[in-house]
Amino acid sequence: MKKTSILGLILCALLIVISCTTTKNKTKTAITQTTKTPEKPNILFILCDDLGYSDVGFNGSKDIITPSLDALANNGTIFTSAYVAHPFCGPSRAALMTGRYPHKIGSQFNLPPNSGETIKKGISLKETFISKVLDEAGYNTGIIGKWHLGSNPEFHPNVRGFDDFYGFLGGGHNYFPEQYRKAYAQQKANGNKLIWDYLHPMEQNGKELHETAYVTDAFSREAVRFITDAGKTKDPFFLYLAYNAPHTPLEAKEEDLKLFAHIKDKKRRTYAAMVYAVDRGVKKITETLKETNQLENTLIIFMSDNGGKTTAGANNYPLKEGKGSVYEGGFRVPMFMHWPNIVPAGKKSDNPVEAIDFYPTLARLANAKIPAGKELDGKNIWDDFLSGKNTHADENIYVLRHRNGFSDVGVRKNNWKAVKAYQQKWKLFNIDVDISEENDISSANPAILKQMVKEAATWSNSHIQPYWWHDEKTGKDWKADGMPKFDVTFKVD
Ligand code: CA
Numbered sequence: 197m198k199k200t201s202i203l204g205l206i207l208c209a210l211l212i213v214i215s216c217t218t219t220k221n222k223t224k225t226a227i228t229q230t231t232k233t234p235e236k237p238n239i240l241f242i243l244c245d246d247l248g249y250s251d252v253g254f255n256g257s258k259d260i261i262t263p264s265l266d267a268l269a270n271n272g273t274i275f276t277s278a279y280v281a282h283p284f285c286g287p288s289r290a291a292l293m294t295g296r297y298p299h300k301i302g303s304q305f306n307l308p309p310n311s312g313e314t315i316k317k318g319i320s321l322k323e324t325f326i327s328k329v330l331d332e333a334g335y336n337t338g339i340i341g342k343w344h345l346g347s348n349p350e351f352h353p354n355v356r357g358f359d360d361f362y363g364f365l366g367g368g369h370n371y372f373p374e375q376y377r378k379a380y381a382q383q384k385a386n387g388n389k390l391i392w393d394y395l396h397p398m399e400q401n402g403k404e405l406h407e408t409a410y411v412t413d414a415f416s417r418e419a420v421r422f423i424t425d426a427g428k429t430k431d432p433f434f435l436y437l438a439y440n441a442p443h444t445p446l447e448a449k450e451e452d453l454k455l456f457a458h459i460k461d462k463k464r465r466t467y468a469a470m471v472y473a474v475d476r477g478v479k480k481i482t483e484t485l486k487e488t489n490q491l492e493n494t495l496i497i498f499m500s501d502n503g504g505k506t507t508a509g510a511n512n513y514p515l516k517e518g519k520g521s522v523y524e525g526g527f528r529v530p531m532f533m534h535w536p537n538i539v540p541a542g543k544k545s546d547n548p549v550e551a552i553d554f555y556p557t558l559a560r561l562a563n564a565k566i567p568a569g570k571e572l573d574g575k576n577i578w579d580d581f582l583s584g585k586n587t588h589a590d591e592n593i594y595v596l597r598h599r600n601g602f603s604d605v606g607v608r609k610n611n612w613k614a615v616k617a618y619q620q621k622w623k624l625f626n627i628d629v630d631i632s633e634e635n636d637i638s639s640a641n642p643a644i645l646k647q648m649v650k651e652a653a654t655w656s657n658s659h660i661q662p663y664w665w666h667d668e669k670t671g672k673d674w675k676a677d678g679m680p681k682f683d684v685t686f687k688v689d
Pocket residue numbers: 245246284285443501502
């Protein structure tokens with residue numbers, strides 16, 4: 197009996213100690229949590245189209261001014277090694293929405309123009325988009341701008357998790373309504389059944405609209421509207437603001453062009469004015485976030501969907517080549533994140549981040565449930581980012597682009613970059629010291645190159661045949677050539 201009461205006393209004492217410790221820990225946790233990442237922030241994802249690596253002030257542009265983007269970037273963290281999953285539009289966007297390499301889901305080519313009327317295809321419905329995941333986690337979800345992931349009703353943004361869509365469904369658009377409306381009407385009057393995507397009227401949730409504003413301004417205006425409305429609800433928002441600027445056609449407003457009169461090259465001048473139009477919009481959007489008391493709880497991510505097109509006014513310096521290339525200029529893009537008191541301010545991060553990382557990262561921030569069985573190729577980078585750790589240390593970052601009868605491939609691992617391009621032999625660069633990929637050091641490091649190519653070949657085993665090609669001829673040639681012919685691609689001479 198005595199033993200039992202002693203045991204009882206000990207148990208009691210233990211319980212008191214445990215409960216004290218728990219209370220203490222609770223207090224501690226509560227204090228720590230205020231400095232930790234708050235749950236369910238608003239997420240504003242701003243994507244530019246074909247924006248060059250150095251075509252924003254925060255990434256070193258000398259001739260294009262982007263004061264509003266720079267202010268956000270400088271009060272946030274600039275990522276110097278942000279990679280998209282493909283060097284051109286459609287596949288890059290597919291990867292962003294699905295968290296998967298486009299080659300694994302059959303979307304390694306752009307959808308053809310007017311895909312809604314011609315091939316009637318879009319990103320596989322087996323893939324749950326990040327918008328759906330966030331929508332189901334209680335977010336107000338919106339997309340403003342360019343879609344390019346399927347134009348038929350079953351692929352429409354509204355059925356892929358976006359409550360609100362304002363923009364266009366194709367791969368690009370003209371910028372001046374008074375011009376594109378006229379051209380559209382003319383083609384319609386001529387009985388043209390397939391009217392160029394770029395001339396179609398803007399739409400909101402399936403309803404055609406009579407837009408009158410310069411397209412970039414229209415998108416900024418709609419973003420302000422969406423953010424203002426979202427601020428009136430209790431729920432957080434996810435806004436995917438997909439500007440088509442500065443993608444061609446090169447069309448800018450006079451008021452913006454005036455600011456760049458010092459740029460002699462007309463293409464570059466127009467391109468600069470188009471980037472500035474985005475910046476003007478971002479200024480209003482930031483002001484709206486402030487006025488509606490949402491800036492403090494909003495994570496802003498800014499990036500481009502692929503490298504800049506150097507023949508259309510872009511500059512990717514110091515990166516080699518641009519849009520469409522597997523050299524760095526094709527898929528390494530300008531990027532920053534901004535979130536007051538959470539994302540470190542005034543910092544630069546050289547650790548690689550991939551566009552396919554955003555799916556798991558945003559889901560984690562939203563405390564959202566990723567569907568069981570959903571395959572993902574990226575990683576949640578959030579905690580590593582805050583602690584300064586490289587999520588992708590010793591891992592390969594891939595880019596692969598099919599051309600007529602062959603494929604170009606880039607593989608980055610740590611400081612190494614292996615490249616196979618234009619049917620030349622594999623090359624190897626040390627991009628820590630040679631960011632412009634000028635000095636091929638493959639002959640001095642054959643084992644490193646061989647291993648990277650071997651790993652890339654293994655990765656390519658997970659690819660499937662494309663579900664479409666950007667035009668009929670490319671599809672026919674693909675079959676006639678017996679593509680993808682990876683045995684040729686992954687052979688080291
Ligand atoms: Ca693009």
